[in-house]
Amino acid sequence: MEGLLTRCTALPALATCSHQLLxxxxxxxxxxxxxxxxxxxxxxxxxPQKLREDQVLSLEGRSGDLTCKSQRLMLQVGLIxxxxxxxxxxxxxxxxxxxxLVRVIDQxxxxxxxxxxxxxxxxxxxxxxxxNRWDSMGRELLRLRDRHGKEYCLGPTHEEAITALIxxxxxxxxxxxxFLLYQVTRKFRDEPRPRFGLLRGREFYMKDMYTxxxxxxxxxxxxxxxxxxxxxxxxRLGLRCVKVQADVGSIGGTMSHEFQLPVDIxxxxxxxxxxxxxxxxxxxxxxxxTNCPACxxxxxxxxxxxxxxxxxxxTKYSSIFNAQFINVxxxxxxxEMGCYGLGVTRILAxxxxxxxxxxxxxxxxxxxxxQVCLIPPKKGSKEEAAAELAGHLYDHITEVVxxxxxxxxxxxxxxxxxxxxxxxxxxxxxxxVIIAAKRALEDPAxxxxxxxxxxxxxxxxxEGVLELLSRVQVV
Amino acid sequence: MEGLLTRCTALPALATCSHQLLxxxxxxxxxxxxxxxxxxxxxxxxxPQKLREDQVLSLEGRSGDLTCKSQRLMLQVGLIxxxxxxxxxxxxxxxxxxxxLVRVIDQxxxxxxxxxxxxxxxxxxxxxxxxNRWDSMGRELLRLRDRHGKEYCLGPTHEEAITALIxxxxxxxxxxxxFLLYQVTRKFRDEPRPRFGLLRGREFYMKDMYTxxxxxxxxxxxxxxxxxxxxxxxxRLGLRCVKVQADVGSIGGTMSHEFQLPVDIxxxxxxxxxxxxxxxxxxxxxxxxTNCPACxxxxxxxxxxxxxxxxxxxTKYSSIFNAQFINVxxxxxxxEMGCYGLGVTRILAxxxxxxxxxxxxxxxxxxxxxQVCLIPPKKGSKEEAAAELAGHLYDHITEVVxxxxxxxxxxxxxxxxxxxxxxxxxxxxxxxVIIAAKRALEDPAxxxxxxxxxxxxxxxxxEGVLELLSRVQVV
Numbered sequence: 041m042e043g044l045l046t047r048c049t050a051l052p053a054l055a056t057c058s059h060q061l062l063x064x065x066x067x068x069x070x071x072x073x074x075x076x077x078x079x080x081x082x083x084x085x086x087x088p089q090k091l092r093e094d095q096v097l098s099l100e101g102r103s104g105d106l107t108c109k110s111q112r113l114m115l116q117v118g119l120i121x122x123x124x125x126x127x128x129x130x131x132x133x134x135x136x137x138x139x140x141l142v143r144v145i146d147q148x149x150x151x152x153x154x155x156x157x158x159x160x161x162x163x164x165x166x167x168x169x170x171x172n173r174w175d176s177m178g179r180e181l182l183r184l185r186d187r188h189g190k191e192y193c194l195g196p197t198h199e200e201a202i203t204a205l206i207x208x209x210x211x212x213x214x215x216x217x218x219f220l221l222y223q224v225t226r227k228f229r230d231e232p233r234p235r236f237g238l239l240r241g242r243e244f245y246m247k248d249m250y251t252x253x254x255x256x257x258x259x260x261x262x263x264x265x266x267x268x269x270x271x272x273x274x275x276r277l278g279l280r281c282v283k284v285q286a287d288v289g290s291i292g293g294t295m296s297h298e299f300q301l302p303v304d305i306x307x308x309x310x311x312x313x314x315x316x317x318x319x320x321x322x323x324x325x326x327x328x329x330t331n332c333p334a335c336x337x338x339x340x341x342x343x344x345x346x347x348x349x350x351x352x353x354x355t356k357y358s359s360i361f362n363a364q365f366i367n368v369x370x371x372x373x374x375x376e377m378g379c380y381g382l383g384v385t386r387i388l389a390x391x392x393x394x395x396x397x398x399x400x401x402x403x404x405x406x407x408x409x410x411q412v413c414l415i416p417p418k419k420g421s422k423e424e425a426a427a428e429l430a431g432h433l434y435d436h437i438t439e440v441v442x443x444x445x446x447x448x449x450x451x452x453x454x455x456x457x458x459x460x461x462x463x464x465x466x467x468x469x470x471x472x473v474i475i476a477a478k479r480a481l482e483d484p485a486x487x488x489x490x491x492x493x494x495x496x497x498x499x500x501x502x503e504g505v506l507e508l509l510s511r512v513q514v515v
Numbered sequence: 516m517e518g519l520l521t522r523c524t525a526l527p528a529l530a531t532c533s534h535q536l537l538x539x540x541x542x543x544x545x546x547x548x549x550x551x552x553x554x555x556x557x558x559x560x561x562x563p564q565k566l567r568e569d570q571v572l573s574l575e576g577r578s579g580d581l582t583c584k585s586q587r588l589m590l591q592v593g594l595i596x597x598x599x600x601x602x603x604x605x606x607x608x609x610x611x612x613x614x615x616l617v618r619v620i621d622q623x624x625x626x627x628x629x630x631x632x633x634x635x636x637x638x639x640x641x642x643x644x645x646x647n648r649w650d651s652m653g654r655e656l657l658r659l660r661d662r663h664g665k666e667y668c669l670g671p672t673h674e675e676a677i678t679a680l681i682x683x684x685x686x687x688x689x690x691x692x693x694f695l696l697y698q699v700t701r702k703f704r705d706e707p708r709p710r711f712g713l714l715r716g717r718e719f720y721m722k723d724m725y726t727x728x729x730x731x732x733x734x735x736x737x738x739x740x741x742x743x744x745x746x747x748x749x750x751r752l753g754l755r756c757v758k759v760q761a762d763v764g765s766i767g768g769t770m771s772h773e774f775q776l777p778v779d780i781x782x783x784x785x786x787x788x789x790x791x792x793x794x795x796x797x798x799x800x801x802x803x804x805t806n807c808p809a810c811x812x813x814x815x816x817x818x819x820x821x822x823x824x825x826x827x828x829x830t831k832y833s834s835i836f837n838a839q840f841i842n843v844x845x846x847x848x849x850x851e852m853g854c855y856g857l858g859v860t861r862i863l864a865x866x867x868x869x870x871x872x873x874x875x876x877x878x879x880x881x882x883x884x885x886q887v888c889l890i891p892p893k894k895g896s897k898e899e900a901a902a903e904l905a906g907h908l909y910d911h912i913t914e915v916v917x918x919x920x921x922x923x924x925x926x927x928x929x930x931x932x933x934x935x936x937x938x939x940x941x942x943x944x945x946x947x948v949i950i951a952a953k954r955a956l957e958d959p960a961x962x963x964x965x966x967x968x969x970x971x972x973x974x975x976x977x978e979g980v981l982e983l984l985s986r987v988q989v990v
């Protein structure tokens with residue numbers, strides 16, 4: 041037994057991180073959970089920023105165009121950088137926030153039975169001709185030919201691909217259903233007017249889920265489970281979303297809802313009934329209508345950003361591709377489908393849009409790229425002696441609060457005043473900013489802690505800081 | 516203080532998984548760390564398989580073409596499914612393995628200071644014209660036009676994009692360097708002959724890193740750090756890689772190495788010197804050469820699959836885009852660059868190619884989609900009473916070994932014999948297969964444990980199983 045254990049462990053053993061390398065890279069920036077003494081430092085961050093607004097817009101090639109708060113802030117603090125109209129480089133902070141968002145999405149989708157797949161972007165024209173969308177999608181589809189002249193589009197959505205995949209399974213039984221298959225991948229849409237940064241791009245990340253059920257009733261249950269998972273997701277992010285009845289558009293189907301974040305720059309117009317909770321995208325209503333179709337009460341109007349969209353598709357796609365299963369009577373039957381989208385990069389920008397002030401980014405707590413920014417005193421200042429305490433605090437946090445490993449950033453630009461660095465930290469929106477200044481030299485030392493999402497500032501001892509931070513949820 | 520804590524915690528609180536939903540989905544497949552009593556069951560897996568070889572090849576549109584072991588196995592057990600020539604759907608097991616591989620890559624890259632970015636696939640033609648690669652890459656580039664007639668290619672690599680991004684930074688100081696920027700994204704190459712499944716596709720995942728240093732010496736240090744990180748990565752995966760001197764090809768630069776996995780179906784020819792450890796891709800040698808250039812000893816030849824490639828670029832790209840930094844003397848100076856690729860999807864296929872038998876997949880332990888498959892007795896068999904014990908064992912494992920949450924699969928197809936399910940489990944390559952049969956009814960119960968990577972089979976009590984599994988490393 042002991043021998044077996046040794047041998048079994050020998051295989052996947054080896055070091056979790058190649059620590060032996062660290063000795064050769066003493067001054068390098070360490071980004072993943074660093075070893076004791078290796079600290080994440082701000083001065084080594086790659087964060088293209090300090091763009092003036094005119095530079096920002098000319099980089100996008102549309103100097104006369106409007107911008108919005110989230111786009112401006114994301115460009116200014118180095119979250120994104122324009123590559124071409126509607127296409128952005130996602131910079132390190134954004135990649136971290138997006139990876140956290142994807143983890144939350146994975147949890148919610150897998151809780152209801154979602155299985156993750158990954159389909160190619162190159163989508164053969166014949167699939168799109170079968171559903172007539174090769175023509176009906178018009179100029180929104182980015183199209184290309186390979187070296188053999190074969191036509192493709194860059195998938196803006198994957199109903200055709202997934203339905204053809206399911207149809208290729210000849211022996212599917214009703215016992216295996218439902219299937220809830222989803223992916224998080226780039227999508228491509230040649231928007232007539234890309235704008236607002238990640239809010240309306242031409243290349244963006246989406247979570248798209250496709251569901252296959254054995255009956256309309258089962259498909260309805262799946263539909264409500266997914267809608268509930270979406271609501272749970274937005275709740276966890278602290279975003280107040282409205283679920284409204286929506287138009288099915290080019291996707292089709294018989295029922296559709298949008299998840300909208302109410303905000304002024306939103307491109308959608310929503311009506312809400314304060315008395316009976318009816319809510320709809322105005323697209324779905326007779327344009328002359330001013331009263332609620334459910335209770336006849338007066339409707340209020342607001343604008344919103346669409347962050348999620350659900351469709352009950354029925355057999356629209358399964359009938360075209362012949363996606364069947366063997367039903368309880370042993371007969372082939374068409375699968376009942378739904379499809380469900382979440383704008384991943386759009387949720388990031390929309391969250392920043394609704395949570396931030398004009399000058400300072402605020403993140404949903406779970407998604408903040410780093411949870412804590414630690415500011416030691418200025419070099420040569422009266423408080424300089426507190427620098428060592430700040431370093432020890434850094435090490436203590438990452439030791440005592442394991443979920444914060446890789447989440448604490450040290451603002452080592454000690455040629456700057458604390459005030460200047462605090463201003464930056466405010467702008468970047470770390471949920472917790474901890475300053476080691478005068479009172480860090482008291483006995484016991486006290487640190488100034490800014491809780492950005494509550495707006496509170498408190499002085500805490502090292503133990504107080506650790507207790508506070510131990511309650512931070514990290515995804 | 517207490518009040519502050521309460522308020523600060525209130526924000527990111529809420530449940531980690533939307534457990535309230537679970538009551539509505541009692542019979543659904545649960546994929547992420549499921550709650551007690553919610554078990555991952557095999558019968559609900561989406562795993563298109565049972566393809567005959569002729570179906571496999573005709574799905575790819577190349578019925579006369581050759582295949583290889585990894586492609587055949589991956590298609591047969593439902594790891595991938597062809598979408599079009601050289602483009603594959605990645606199915607749930609593969610997505611899980613790939614996500615694990617990306618986590619290992621992230622750890623290794625971030626240990627040496629790598630920062631993760633994400634660049635668009637749509638790459639403007641003007642960038643590629645600037646380096647002349649718009650022409651020199653020929654038909655390998657997939658090209659398209661947007662609705663305004665502007666030309667793009669689908670990025671097969673991102674030297675142009677990242678160098679232009681760095682060049683847009685006008686105030687970079689030598690103090691900020693080095694920057695090691697990497698991404699894990701899809702790449703596109705219109706291969707003249709896509710084949711061998713994920714080994715040579717037209718759309719595939721790559722990790723590409725680009726480094727910017729302030730001097731050739733610093734760039735050389737970065738080069739060796741990255742090479743060491745690659746070696747560490749392959750060590751952790753248990754893959755014996757050879758680092759060989761290589762041709763710089765269309766990327767350019769002055770020094771290049773490939774990381775090759777020696778295997779017969781490899782498309783590269785390598786020569787190795789057993790006496791002095793010289794190794795090279797034959798491309799880099801005079802074709803008439805048969806002796807080692809270093810020690811003049813005889814060379815041996817082998818074939819290999821290229822899984823990584825490193826380039827020292829010097830200022831080839833930074834001079835074209837004018838990617839500068841302010842040097843120690845306050846003068847602008849061109850950044851010294853390197854670029855470093857890892858074939859992410861290719862590593863998965865190559866690992867399966869070298870580790871598997873003709874009929875059974877074997878994974879690098881760290882990457883196995885699920886670590887444990889638990890097989891309860893057949894329904895109606897003499898051992899049926901052991902089914903409950905198997906269920907309890909499942910729950911105990913996920914409770915006592917937290918890193919195995921979401922890693923244990925219950926093969927609930929109890930209409931099949933244990934033998935049939937063991938055969939499947941063998942084929943799928945779970946590192947540990949645990950069977951509850953006759954001896955599970957002894958007191959104390961003993962479970963049959965197959966350790967696939969050592970080839971050992973042992974009978975262990977529940978405590979023995981837990982002790983064995985607690986040593987499994989999961990990424």
